[in-house]
Amino acid sequence: MKMALRACLRTKPGLTGLLSQLSCSGHAAARRAPALVAQRSSSSTSQKIKVDFDQSSGVAVMHMQSPPVNSLSLEFLTDVCIALEKLEMDKSCRGLVVTSSQPKVFSAGLDILDMYGKSPEHCAEFWKAVQEMWLKFYGSNMITIAAVNGSSPAGGCLLSMTCDYRIMADNPRYSIGLNETKLGIVAPFWFKDTMVNTVGHRATEMALQLGLLYSPAEALKIGLVDQLVHEDQVLTTATETMTKWLAIPDHARQLTKSMMRKPTIDKLAANRELTKSMMR
Ligand SMILES: CCC/C=C/C(=O)SCCNC(=O)CCNC(=O)[C@H](O)C(C)(C)COP(=O)([O-])OP(=O)([O-])OC[C@H]1O[C@@H](n2cnc3c(N)ncnc32)[C@H](O)[C@@H]1OP(=O)([O-])[O-]
DSSP: OHHHHHHHHHSGGGHHHHHHHOOSOSOOOOOOOOOOOOOSSSEEEOSSEEEEEETTTTEEEEEEOOTTTOOBOHHHHHHHHHHHHHHHHOTTOOEEEEEESSTTBSOOOBOHHHHTTOOHHHHHHHHHHHHHHHHHHHTOSSEEEEEEOSBEETHHHHHHHTSSEEEEEOOTTOOEEOOGGGGTOOOOHHHHHHHHHHHOHHHHHHHHHHTOOBOHHHHHHHTSSSEEEOGGGHHHHHHHHHHHHHTSOHHHHHHHHHHHHHHHHHHHHHTTTGGGGGGO
């Protein structure tokens, strides 16, 4: 099954059938201990992410470095959540850029192999971690910028949409979008809400029903990303953009962000248990 799943990931349309067969009835997976997180001084590394924090600018850069495609496994999500929490608690950290160390891919979304053949307990923990990551990013007090330097389907697109601003590499071979229906699955309501908040109701309706993956140019056109730059310029542009956002007083920006996002956050917070059914 696992080999077949791999084969299907290579031929994307084949995922549909396999995803519908995914179950959580296998052996329990051992939970790994959380890895290192960002320190005030410079940089820290876990197996899955590396965080560089420049205290003079107050900006941290989170490099996702989970080969081959930064898929969002429980271990990865746990590392991200712990790092985010530490950065959030450090009042000297005002901005966060999220990017990928993997060539061609920002994130392939939820780790399908981590969802297959695992115990119900693992699945519940996994799903909780997906929600936790969303809640932490979407509700962050920090200025968050996604430096999308590669393809970003499904959960990868969601991750980028939780940020305040998205800069994508202008490479027509890359794509971004919530393609869940193409895989025979339904994007949960909070994926949908995040997209509605980003590109509006009509564009989301089309995108979700058709499971559309957009080229960078198309993504810019509908507002799924905010800016396209040459591949080599994604991170530097993110840093430059951050400077503009840092010029806004934190308290005013944070309250405004909260005003815009709180209803969506409250909705998931009130329905977390309900959404577990998505994983069954
Ligand atoms: C519950 C409802 C919500 C669901 C939300 C989701 O996010 S559902 C998720 C929906 N996600 C998608 O639909 C994205 C599916 N993936 C893709 O479209 C492409 O992999 C890509 C465009 C991200 C990168 O293209 P590329 O040509 O650069 O790379 P490549 O294709 O050659 O893959 C390299 C290796 O990575 C492996 N692998 C890939 N993805 C995943 C994954 N999610 N997980 C685990 N593994 C994954 C792949 O099997 C292969 O492994 P191998 O054989 O070397 O052992």
